[in-house]
Amino acid sequence: MLTGKQRSFLKGLANTRNPLIQVGKDGVNEGFLTQLDKLLEDHELVKIKVLQNSPVDVEEIVDEIMEKTNAEFVQMIGSKLTIYRESKENKQIEL
Numbered sequence: 001m002l003t004g005k006q007r008s009f010l011k012g013l014a015n016t017r018n019p020l021i022q023v024g025k026d027g028v029n030e031g032f033l034t035q036l037d038k039l040l041e042d043h044e045l046v047k048i049k050v051l052q053n054s055p056v057d058v059e060e061i062v063d064e065i066m067e068k069t070n071a072e073f074v075q076m077i078g079s080k081l082t083i084y085r086e087s088k089e090n091k092q093i094e095l
Contacts, residue, residue, distance in 0.1 A: 002072050002084070006095045010045055010074045013093065014082040019049035027055045033068055040071060040085040044093050048081045 002010070020039050023032065039046045048065070050058045058081055066073055071085040084093075 002074070002095075007074055009095065010082070010084050010093070013045055014047055014074060017045070017047050019047045019080060021046065021048050023048060023050045023054045023056070023061060025051075025053045025055065028061050028064055028068075033065075036065070037069055040069060040083070041087050042090060044087050044091070045074070045082065045084050046071075048083065050079045050081065052079075 020043065021032070021036055026032070036046065036048070050056070050061065058076055058079055062073060062076065062081060065071065065081070065083065069083070069085060071083040074082040074084050076082070086093075
């Protein structure tokens with residue numbers, strides 16, 4: 001569980017980053033989750049963009065993504081969602 005200060009720190013880091021993955025017309029499927037899991041292991045902090053042609057809204061996928069990836073919610077701005085999960089082998093962000 002992230003504290004307020006940790007979440008604030010991660011928001012600052014995410015501010016300058018571009019989305020690394022997109023949710024499109026296929027929604028959240030196994031391929032998306034596999035790719036997201038690899039991105040979380042490599043980068044720890046991942047920004048996700050939900051495209052307009054996606055069958056789900058950003059609010060609808062937050063809980064599903066958090067549950068299936070064991071990640072922490074950082075922030076949601078518009079159609080962009082930022083999540084964090086500490087890497088097991090490639091730790092880069094020190095909270």
